[in-house]
Amino acid sequence: MTDKPRLRFAPSPTGYLHIGGARTALFNWLYARRHGGTFILRIEDTDKSRSTEESVEAIFDGMRWLGLDWDEGPYRQTDRLDIYREHAERLIEKDLAYRCYCTKEEIEAQRKAQLEAGASQFRYTGRCRKRPDHPDQPCVIRVRMPQSGETKFEDLVKGAITTSHETIQDEVILRPDGIPLYNFGAVVDDATMGIDIVARGDDHVNNTARQILIYQALGYEPPRFAHLPMILGRDKQRLSKRHGAVSVTWYREAGYLPHAMVNYLVRLGWSLDDKTEIFSLDDLLRDFSFDRVGQSAAIFDPDKLQWINHHWMMESSGRELAAPLAEQLAKLGVDAHGDPRLERLAELFKARTKTLAEMAERARVYLSEGVGEYQAKAKRKFLVEASRPHLEAIRERLEKEPPEGIDECGLEEWMREYAESRSVGLGKVAQPLRVALVGGTASPGICETIALVGRDESIRRIEAALQVIE
Numbered sequence: 001m002t003d004k005p006r007l008r009f010a011p012s013p014t015g016y017l018h019i020g021g022a023r024t025a026l027f028n029w030l031y032a033r034r035h036g037g038t039f040i041l042r043i044e045d046t047d048k049s050r051s052t053e054e055s056v057e058a059i060f061d062g063m064r065w066l067g068l069d070w071d072e073g074p075y076r077q078t079d080r081l082d083i084y085r086e087h088a089e090r091l092i093e094k095d096l097a098y099r100c101y102c103t104k105e106e107i108e109a110q111r112k113a114q115l116e117a118g119a120s121q122f123r124y125t126g127r128c129r130k131r132p133d134h135p136d137q138p139c140v141i142r143v144r145m146p147q148s149g150e151t152k153f154e155d156l157v158k159g160a161i162t163t164s165h166e167t168i169q170d171e172v173i174l175r176p177d178g179i180p181l182y183n184f185g186a187v188v189d190d191a192t193m194g195i196d197i198v199a200r201g202d203d204h205v206n207n208t209a210r211q212i213l214i215y216q217a218l219g220y221e222p223p224r225f226a227h228l229p230m231i232l233g234r235d236k237q238r239l240s241k242r243h244g245a246v247s248v249t250w251y252r253e254a255g256y257l258p259h260a261m262v263n264y265l266v267r268l269g270w271s272l273d274d275k276t277e278i279f280s281l282d283d284l285l286r287d288f289s290f291d292r293v294g295q296s297a298a299i300f301d302p303d304k305l306q307w308i309n310h311h312w313m314m315e316s317s318g319r320e321l322a323a324p325l326a327e328q329l330a331k332l333g334v335d336a337h338g339d340p341r342l343e344r345l346a347e348l349f350k351a352r353t354k355t356l357a358e359m360a361e362r363a364r365v366y367l368s369e370g371v372g373e374y375q376a377k378a379k380r381k382f383l384v385e386a387s388r389p390h391l392e393a394i395r396e397r398l399e400k401e402p403p404e405g406i407d408e409c410g411l412e413e414w415m416r417e418y419a420e421s422r423s424v425g426l427g428k429v430a431q432p433l434r435v436a437l438v439g440g441t442a443s444p445g446i447c448e449t450i451a452l453v454g455r456d457e458s459i460r461r462i463e464a465a466l467q468v469i470e
Contacts, residue, residue, distance in 0.1 A: 017062030255356030436465035
């Protein structure tokens with residue numbers, strides 16, 4: 001390994017930042033950060049029909065949310081077309097590449113003939129290897145691949161890999177419009193950007209020998225490769241939308257914490273030992289290495305992710321959770337930014353919820369105007385005539401409280417004394433009040449609930465409940 005490695009993440013902007021792409025970015029970022037190296041972001045946007053600026057921004061947003069900052073870039077392949085053309089022409093000059101004038105019909109005829117002859121896959125015949133050169137005619141450019149022998153490399157994850165050249169055809173490296181094919185564009189970019197470790201999904205293993213041969217043809221030293229295991233759904237099929245949410249952005253919107261997502265992503269293929277599930281960022285920056293990446297496919301388990309998220313919610317303070325909780329509340333139509341009650345609500349509900357979205361659902365009634373709807377069963381049982389005098393007495397008592405800074409202890413003592421004076425259990429007083437304040441029978445301690453709702457809002461809600469009784 002180099003002392004100051006250069007690694008990259010090179011997504012195609014054809015959609016959201018996928019879970020698999022996020023993990024690839026994370027592994028590259030962790031290795032670069034651990035070794036004081038450089039992490040580069042490159043956008044492979046040459047698929048003009050599918051690449052969108054919206055997808056580019058989604059990639060940026062997802063990476064920023066996860067905390068994966070980049071040192072160089074973002075570079076875009078569409079800004080580098082002259083570089084690919086120059087490298088392709090260099091290969092032609094050295095007779096290591098040639099212009100291919102075969103039409104689609106001719107290629108299809110070659111394919112059909114090979115399949116009829118029993119070939120398992122098509123391999124270009126090399127028909128244009130010795131054709132006269134006509135640079136003014138539309139053509140693709142192909143690199144000359146060796147027709148015998150083999151290419152070997154030592155993968156940092158998978159170990160030794162050998163590819164026979166008999167399985168490799170003369171690769172198209174440049175289209176007539178100057179757009180590079182994947183293998184060529186990736187090689188030129190990685191070489192000119194000084195990338196010395198390429199970590200990517202193991203669906204690219206079959207490309208690696210071809211790329212090494214292109215590196216060698218161009219006179220560049222190939223980087224080291226680390227092919228990361230695939231991420232599968234619970235049915236052990238490649239992770240896709242049929243398995244549920246596969247976008248990093250979805251998990252942000254659903255109220256997951258970014259460090260919980262990082263913790264879970266790193267466990268999709270990497271482990272320190274067989275037992276440890278929880279990793280802080282400091283742990284990962286100290287311990288991450290490619291030799292601990294497994295070769296077997298990882299299974300994406302939403303339940304495990306939720307468990308890890310709950311763990312990190314419990315480890316977070318109310319102050320840390322307040323701002324993201326406000327974001328979730330905003331989606332529910334509640335503007336709570338800067339509300340001093342957020343920290344207390346977060347502390348109160350973090351043990352009872354698994355995501356910030358779930359926490360927001362629980363907290364919204366304390367921060368909104370009015371209860372909304374009462375739970376039907378609670379309404380029938382507690383908002384009844386027998387509860388009227390208790391609610392009226394509490395309303396009168398609250399009117400004597402200062403608008404801010406309710407004395408919870410004093411209020412609780414008064415409520416106990418009131419219940420005793422009426423010869424009823426505290427529940428006969430507290431439960432109707434709880435329904436009046438939050439619409440149901442579940443809430444924190446009743447005086448804490450009053451403090452969270454606020455004096456004036458509590459009075460308004462009690463008056464609304466009295467109207468329901470009437």
